[in-house]
Amino acid sequence: MDESKDSIYISEKEKKMVNRILKRYNFCILDIKKVRSVYKIKTSDGNVCLKKLKHGKNKPYNGSLLVEELLNNGFYNTARYYKTNDGHSYVKFKNLLFYVTDWIDGQECNLNDIHEAIECVKLLARYHIATSKIDMSSFKIRNNLKNWNNIFIKCLHDLEKFENIIENKKLKTHFDIMYKKYIHSMYNKGIISLHFLNTSEYYRLSRKSSLSRAICHDSFYYQNIIKKNHNYYIIDLDSIVIDLHVNDLGKLIRRLMFKKNYEWDFYKALKLIEAYSSINKLNKEELEVMLSLIIFPHKFWKLGRKRYIKNKNLSEQKYTHKLIRLIKYDELQNEFLENYLKYIDNYK
Template sequence: MMREFEIERQFNIKIESIRPNKGVYYLKTDKGERCLKKINYGIQKLLFVYGAKEHLISNGFPHVDRYFLNIEEEPFAVVNEDLYTLSEWINGRECDFHKQEDVALAAEKLAYMHLASKGYEPPENSKLKSDLERWPHLMEKRVKSMDKMRDMGRKKGNKSSFDLNYIKSIQFYKDLGKRAMKVLADSNYMDICKLTEAEKSFCHHDYTYHNIIIAENTVNVIDFDYCKREVRAYDIANFMIKVLKRVDWNMDYAKIIIDNYNKVDPLREEEYRVIFAFLLFPQRFWRLSNRYYYNEVSWGQNTFGSKLEDLIKEKENYLNFIEGFKSCYNQRE
């Protein structure tokens, strides 16, 4: 149980009311509305995230959920060996990925965030998080793990609808994974990583609707828990997938994202190839299967089964999109 008086003492606030809200706590305090969040990783990683937000703010990108410091000038409280952060409560609405104007605003904001991220030197006592140069290895490892999970499904005496659908559809997704690996190998990915390393920029790594809060004319970006050194092509492709899966892989939305990103900071020709590799890779299929076979989340059988069915139903629209992307952005395989 969280001891509220410890939060009050360490952050020098008085809590007037507290209520849970989507994995965090909404606090009404004597100093205004606050967001209290329990952190499930260590202090070194938290200091990397704290430093990243401070860097964005000092580089002219203030619309983030900035951490408040405790009485020791640290961005956290320790209560019963648990870590908590306190930030301003950002009022507004979540970005609507069905609305083209929202998607356009979010794409622009992502470009501004990437620009402001350049030159980030993490604090000395923090842990540098980086995925630079790792994607060829990660893709290969994840494609291989699909076979292991298929064997786990085959060995089950009482197979669920998820197991049966997984076994039936694995080849399609493995083939996609291999196509993605080939495209990445045929790109300037390693050179782009070196440039990113030299620029000292970072990515949000979870740029999705509930982390993009729109209030009047301001777009706020929150929840930097997964941010790390990474090529910007990853954030762009990941954002595209999160939007496109909700709009039946409509190519118009992909163009809106790329056009509005390019208005702020144009992509280089070789970056389209890396984006294409990420769009091809069956990350969602791998992640869902991983969660199922390794019990990573406590969803019911029906939830897993329906999520996989929804993913399989997208295949035709997705493949049409991939062909459209190739033709629009001059990609080959």
């Protein structure tokens, strides 16, 4: 993490709060910095990370337990959690929760570099293998299995809602007109995605994963993958969820395909799929399920939700720029889909 760029000024009041929280741990504190949304604490024994949560007391508990189990299964590429002096996994302060992990002294990975992205998906594959050996009975974790269908349908209903909102506006902006123009084609993409999901082995794979209670990171992206001395570490286990492992890989590929260095190039996606599969073998059924996730128009839906539901205060220019970036890949996505389907047909 580039601290010079991401460090944030801390007021004396905030420092007092941090010091008060850290008294619950056995640290000799030398310095406190704020980097993005977390605190980097320099102690006499090395650096640790203090993280703040607004809710979710099970998150530090689940993360701490998961790291212990991962270590027991030979997966060391993550940050250890620290217990308080009285053995708790977090400190409650006013309406906030705080917990402490190791600080991995390294750099955020560069997923724009395909070679680095390949190493990251290999890390993900090893993480999934290690988590599959864990007894999940003690975890308090959300189960997202068999829920993709509901998520897709809800997003499609939202697209209908966005269209009605635009139609009922007396004054339509340039963004409104452009967004509405593409709703039908994106809706159809969503229907195709839903069709792929419901004609795949999704529910059978979900039943199988339900028995093993397969764990996904659910936020596997550059800010949560740290490179240190040619090794990669996965951090921030706040979002872990029970789901198909291809949830993590599919979401990563979907996000990368919108980047300038990928631009829905199927053969770059294939490199990532094959890198993952070289560690944790994917079967044909998993690839079919993952396709439905990759091609679903999630970013288009998310932008509409930001504009018409959340009313995020972005400029018209910024909204339009984001939309143009999405829709320019329309044809490339169709080519991607064709190449992916050919690949599945010949997959062994």
